[in-house]
Amino acid sequence: VTGAVMATGNISTLDNAYLKIGTGDDLKVHHNGTSTYFNNDTGDLYLKCNSNDIYLQSVNDIFIRPEAGENGIKVIGNGAVELYHDNTKRLETTSYGLLSSHQVRINASNATAVGFSCGDAGTGFYNSGSNAIGYSANGTQKININSSGNFRFLDSVQAEFGSDNDLHIYHSSNENWIKADNGVLNFLCDNWVQFKN
Numbered sequence: 546v547t548g549a550v551m552a553t554g555n556i557s558t559l560d561n562a563y564l565k566i567g568t569g570d571d572l573k574v575h576h577n578g579t580s581t582y583f584n585n586d587t588g589d590l591y592l593k594c595n596s597n598d599i600y601l602q603s604v605n606d607i608f609i610r611p612e613a614g615e616n617g618i619k620v621i622g623n624g625a626v627e628l629y630h631d632n633t634k635r636l637e638t639t640s641y642g643l644l645s646s647h648q649v650r651i652n653a654s655n656a657t658a659v660g661f662s663c664g665d666a667g668t669g670f671y672n673s674g675s676n677a678i679g680y681s682a683n684g685t686q687k688i689n690i691n692s693s694g695n696f697r698f699l700d701s702v703q704a705e706f707g708s709d710n711d712l713h714i715y716h717s718s719n720e721n722w723i724k725a726d727n728g729v730l731n732f733l734c735d736n737w738v739q740f741k742n
Contacts, residue, residue, distance in 0.1 A: 656681040 558564065560578040571587035583590070592599060601607055607620040615632035619625075627637040636645050654660035654671035659681055662669035673679030676692035689697045698704060703715035711727040723730070732738055 656686045657684040 558575070560576055562575060563570075564574040566572040566574075567587065569587065571585065572590075573582075573584045573586070575582055575584075603622065605622045607618075608616070609618040611617045616627075616629040616634070618629070619627040621627070625637045625639060627634050629635060635647050636643065636649075638644075651660035651672070656671060656673075656679065657667045659667065659669035659671040661671075665683070667684035668682050669680070671679050671681060673686060673689055674691070678690045679686045680688040687699055687702045689699070691697065698715065701715060701717045703713045706712040707727070709727065711725065712730075713722065713724040713726070715722050715724075
């Protein structure tokens with residue numbers, strides 16, 4: 546056939562008969578009686594839509610497998626979406642959210658763009674230095690855990706205890722405070738207590 550071919554009805558082939566496209570039959574489409582195959586032997590294969598969306602739809606599962614048939618992405622019908630690295634599952638969705646089988650790391654974070662947040666970009670945990678974790682509230686660091694594991698409250702940030710925040714411990718400017726707003730402040734020791742200056 547030379548020129549365009551237009552069919553006003555179906556084009557049918559038998560099982561294992563190929564529809565071949567390209568000068569060297571580079572793209573072959575066939576059905577083997579069980580499954581359908583698109584085989585592209587030359588170059589890349591593009592699925593392109595210039596008007597709207599592309600849907601991959603199945604009544605069961607969808608698998609994306611890169612080199613050597615290794616797992617890349619699994620979309621399980623009525624189940625999880627699984628992400629793989631080098632054929633090893635790293636992350637999946639669950640009925641309660643996300644589950645990771647390995648570490649989850651953030652390349653970069655700071656007090657205004659935290660690495661782990663519960664909804665606010667400037668409130669949560671972030672990398673505040675070498676092997677250190679900071680907690681930021683509204684873009685300002687409030688708490689820090691340094692590389693030695695020391696837990697530090699910044700100036701005027703209080704440790705509060707009790708249902709009504711009855712006991713406060715904090716450092717403000719150049720003064721240190723232990724403040725009891727309700728009840729008696731007791732110091733209890735089985736031996737003896739020293740106060741040193």
